[in-house]
Amino acid sequence: MSIGEWVAPRRLGRDFRWLLASSWTSNVGDGIALAASPLLIASMTDSPVLVASGAVLQFLPWLLFGLHAGAIADRVDRRVLIMVANGIRALVLVALCAFLVTGVATIWVVLVVAFVYGCAEVFVDTTSSTLLPMMVRKKDLGIGNARLQAGFLVANQFGGPPLGAFLFALGSFWPFAVQAICVALAVVLISRIATTRVPSADAAGPRTAVHTDILEGMRWLWRNPPVRTLVIIILTFNITWAAPWGVLVLYATEHLQMGPVGYGALTTASAIGGLLSTLSFGWLESRFSFKALMRVCLTAEVLMHLAFALTTSGAIAFVIMFAFGAYAFVWGTISTTVRQRLVPHELQGRIASVNMVGVFGGLVIGQALGGVIAQVWGLTAPWWFAFFGAALTLLLVWRPIAHIAAARPVEDEDDAAAA
Secondary structure: OOHHHHHOOHHHOHHHHHHHHHHHHHHHHHHHHHHHHHHHHHHHOOOHHHHHHHHHHHHHHHHHHHHHHHHHHOOOEHHHHHHHHHHHHHHHHHHHHHHHHHOOOOHHHHHHHHHHHHHHHHHHHHHHHHHHHHHOOHHHHHHHHHHHHHHHHHHHHHHHHHHHHHHHHHOOOHHHHHHHHHHHHHHHHHOOOOOOEOHHHHOOOOOOOHHHHHHHHHHHHHOOHHHHHHHHHHHHHHHHHHHHHOOHHHHHHHHOOOHHHHHHHHHHHHHHHHHHHHHOHHHHHHHOOHHHHHHHHHHHHHHHHHHHHHOOOHHHHHHHHHHHHHHHHHHHHHHHHHHHHHOOHHHHHHHHHHHHHHHHHHHHHHHHHHHHHHHHHOOOHHHHHHHHHHHHHHHHHHHHHHHHHHOOOOOOOHHHOOO
16 A cells, blocks of 8 residues: 555545645644744743733634634635635735834734734634535544544644744744745645535525524534533543643643753653554554543543652653543544534534634633642642543543444435545
C-alpha cells in the first residue's frame, strides 16, 4: 500500500483528499500563530491582564457567535462559507502585517485583530466539521476523522509552533505573512470540493430567522438522548480537565521543578502520544467496539488526574502526558464520529456548534475554578478536584455510554453518502 493510499484511502473519495489538504495547510498556519501570537503580544506589553486577554479572545468568539455559525452553516453552501471566512482571515492577517511593517501596530490593534480573526475562525471550524459526513460513508467517518486529527497534530502541534518562533525571530511580521499564505492556499484547496450545499437549504418556503434555526437544533438535541448525553459528557469533562490545565505551567515549573523547557516538553509528549494513537485508529476501530474504547478513554482520564495529583517526578509526568495524548485523541475522534453518524446532514452545523460552545464554555469555567482552587489550596488541588469530578461523572455515564455507542440515526443514509 502506498503512503498516499494509507493516509487518504481511495474509498474516501477525491473530495476528502481536497478537504484533508486544506485542513492540513490551514493547520500549519494556525500552528505558526500558536507560538507567534503570544510572542508578539508579550513583545508589546508586560501587563499580565493584556497578555491574558490574548488567550481570552480565543474563547470569546465561540461563546458569542458559535451557535449562529452553526445555524448559518446549515442554510448555505458550506464550502463557500468556509472560503469566505478563510478569505476574511487572510485579509485580517495581511492588515496585521501592514501594521507591523509600517510600525503603527499597538497592543490594542493586535487584540482587535485577534478578535476579528477569532470570529472568522468560528465559522471556519464549525462549518469544516460538517463536511466529512457529506463526503464519506458512515462506516468511514472514524478513519476520516483520525486522518484530520493526525494533520492537526503534525501541522498545528509539531511543525507550526517551532516554525512560528523561528519566523518571529527573523521579524515580527514574517509568521503572520506565512500564515496568511497558508490560509489563502486553504481557500484554493477547499474550492476544489464539489458543492456542499445542504439539500434542505433549497427547500421552498419563507426563510426562517437564525434564532429559530438555533432553537430547532436545540430541540432536536434535547429529544435525542445519545447525542445530548455525549454533549453533556464533553462539557463536564472539559470543566474538570481545564481546572488543572489552566495552572499547568505553574504546576510543572514550581511543583515538579521542571523549568520552562520541561513544561514545553510536556505538551510535546502529549502530541506524540496523540499522533501515534490517531495513526493507529483504524487498527483500534477494527478490533474494539466504540463502547469499550469510550469507557477506556474516560477511565484513563480519571486515572490521569489522580496520577498528576500524586506524582512529584518530572519523568513520570512525561509518561502520564504521553498516555493522555494517546487516549484523548482517540476519544476526540470517536466522539466526533458518533455525533456525525447520528445527526442529520441538515443539522450538522447547529449540533456541532452546540458541542463547540460546550467545549469552550467548559474551558472557561474550568480554568476559572482551577485558578481559585490552586490559589486557596495549592497547585495539586485542581488535580484532586478534576479526579473526583471526572470519577463521579464517569460513574453516572458508564451505562449510557453503551447506548451512545450503539445508537443509530432514525434514517440511515449510509448508502446515499458520497463515496
